[in-house]
Amino acid sequence: MSVTKRNEADVGYVEIDNPPVNAIGQSVRQGLLDAVRWAEELHLTRVILSGKGRAFAAGADAREFDSAPLEPHLPDVLNAIDESFVPWIAAIDGVALGGGAEVAMACRMRIMSPKSQIGMPEVTLGVIPGAGGTQRLPRLVGLAKALDMISLGKPLNAADALAAKLTHTVEDDPVEEAYMVNTEELGCIVPTWELPAPEHDKELLANARATIAKKSPNQIAPNRAIDVIEAGLSIPFHDALPIERAAFLELKIGDQARALRHIFFAERAAKMPETIKADPVALDHIAVVGGGTMGAGIAYALLNAGLRATILETDEDGVARALTNVEKVIDASLKRGLISDARAQDHRARFNATTDYTTVGDAMLAIEAAFESMEVKKDVFAKLAMTLPKEAILATNTSYLDINELAATLPDPSRVIGLHFFAPAHIMKLLEIVRGDKTSDAAIATGFALGKALRKIPVLAGVCDGFIGNRILARYREAADTVFMDGSSPWEVDEAMEALGYAMGPYEAQDLSGLDIAHANRRRQDATRDPNRRYIPIADRMVELGKLGRKTGAGWYRYPGGNGKVDDPIVADLAIEESHLAKRERTDYSGEQITERLVLAMINEAADILDEGIAHNARDIDLVTVFGYGFPRWRGGLMHYADTLGAKAIVARLRELSQEDAVAWKVSPLLERCAETGIKLADAAPSK
Structure with missing residues (x-):
């Protein structure tokens, strides 16, 4: 009844x-x-x-x-x-x-x-x-x-x-x-x-x-x-x-x-795969390596879930920074009325920052949030492996690096998993759980158990450069830079994507995070970049000029007096200059044309991600794009929106764009299969 x-x-x-x-x-x-x-x-x-x-x-x-x-x-x-x-x-x-x-x-x-x-x-x-x-x-x-x-x-x-x-x-x-x-x-x-x-x-x-x-x-x-x-x-x-x-x-x-409704049900379906039968490890005490903004956010999220957190740093200056960063988050939560004074004191009682790895000898999970360098992370994992119990899970918060390479340095690579938090880690709901080739079911179960404890939306991803979200983001930015160099301005691109429903466009968002971060990632990719793929150098010029975003008062926009953004004609001139050097004829793109190119670029990349098995279904890609990257929730996520456009129409337009650039606009095999068979992306399965 x-x-x-x-x-x-x-x-x-x-x-x-x-x-x-x-x-x-x-x-x-x-x-x-x-x-x-x-x-x-x-x-x-x-x-x-x-x-x-x-x-x-x-x-x-x-x-x-x-x-x-x-x-x-x-x-x-x-x-x-x-x-x-x-x-x-x-x-x-x-x-x-x-x-x-x-x-x-x-x-x-x-x-x-x-x-x-x-x-x-x-x-x-x-x-x-x-x-x-x-x-x-x-x-x-x-x-x-x-x-x-x-x-x-x-x-x-x-x-x-x-x-x-x-x-x-x-x-x-x-x-x-x-x-x-x-x-x-x-x-x-x-x-x-x-x-x-x-x-x-x-x-x-x-x-x-x-x-x-x-x-x-x-x-x-x-x-x-x-x-x-x-x-x-x-x-x-x-x-x-x-x-x-x-x-x-x-x-x-x-x-x-x-x-x-699609996102509502997708969010509730974001659970550990039924094929995983192992139990998670105990989560009462968790080590976090690195006390910067990300590490402090992760530590606070753990404290907010009632767990005990210890930040490990390399020196006493790092310890002091970690203590300050966590205290800033606690104070901000107090001011916003999110926690009481008593709860803040309880948070402080369950938190510690130290250089001594032996203090986390009882922790069954460690989350590495150190500098985005393979050598740095390998060194951290070696120390953790010597200190933590043999059954402990070692997680990396890397945004791009190869988890399989990192795991291969340990005697037991099955302990290693990716737990990719999004900044600010104590606020953003998405958690990418990255499964390496050797990652154990216990590690995956632990990742999902942690996601549940932190009230995150967990999405299981495979290993590739950028996993699900950052790989789509990279293609999004590449398409934006191409449109910018070939005929638009950052503010025109941002305006077009805001009209689609984004809270901010790709250039304002990059100003917020810092242009130096993306620059460092491009340098990491230099050795493996496809020489046949067009490269847009404008962002590199920006970094050379010291225009790193809000933190320097100027990036793609200028921020006079720390107030709102204003358009910067110097940036527009850079595009004209680079376009001239590349002997490109600039085009006056409309807002609709800008939106179409950027969205189709993301859809095509996402289809490849699904086809390769990096994402397990289109629903997970929707969750990643909505909760991690600002795709408008009311459009249902990237793949749901793609299904409203229809695979046939998408493929037809991508083929037209491929005549401009056959490498960047190569049509995803998954999209072609969907167009031929009439299957929706929501129902499509990886080929691998």
């Missing part, structure tokens, strides 16, 4: 029981509607509604969104609860999100436990509340709070919900408290649908739209939510519901909603 009910002393206890998160599918809706009739037939004094397990109800069952709506529809169920002569009380312990929050708001009263959350994150799935949420929430919390909650999709904790008057009280045992509510008090609470709508406020609505334009550009659902809320301010409650429902049903089948 998805909904259970029982009657004790004229009090009905109704419990949603649809594990794991009590999603409100058809059976739950039917169960709730049946419970309304049951309670009325028995003339119960109240119904106490709760959720079994760790959730009250975590929203609608998104798996139903690709099909026609099934009766009973949630708006009808909630109207029945809201209008029933038997008052319902929502006893919320855990999350009440989306449809779950709508169910709670249809109840006469809401009681939350201290650890609970309530919110309406529908816009994160490309839709809006579709069962009265846009109309009930403003009546309960006011227009300003409702606009914020619905258009941004951020939930409230119990304390904030109480302050917003979304819950009546916060108690440790909501069910028991619901039973104790005075019957007369409960009868005096006006049903939500009878509450007046807030006054129309043009300024609040305009501010909400301005916020969305800044935080969610190009996304349809947030603005539609604001429109529907506004429409309901001046008409009766029941007249507004069809407007909301029509908008929800329209958005549900749109491209953005499909893309966001």
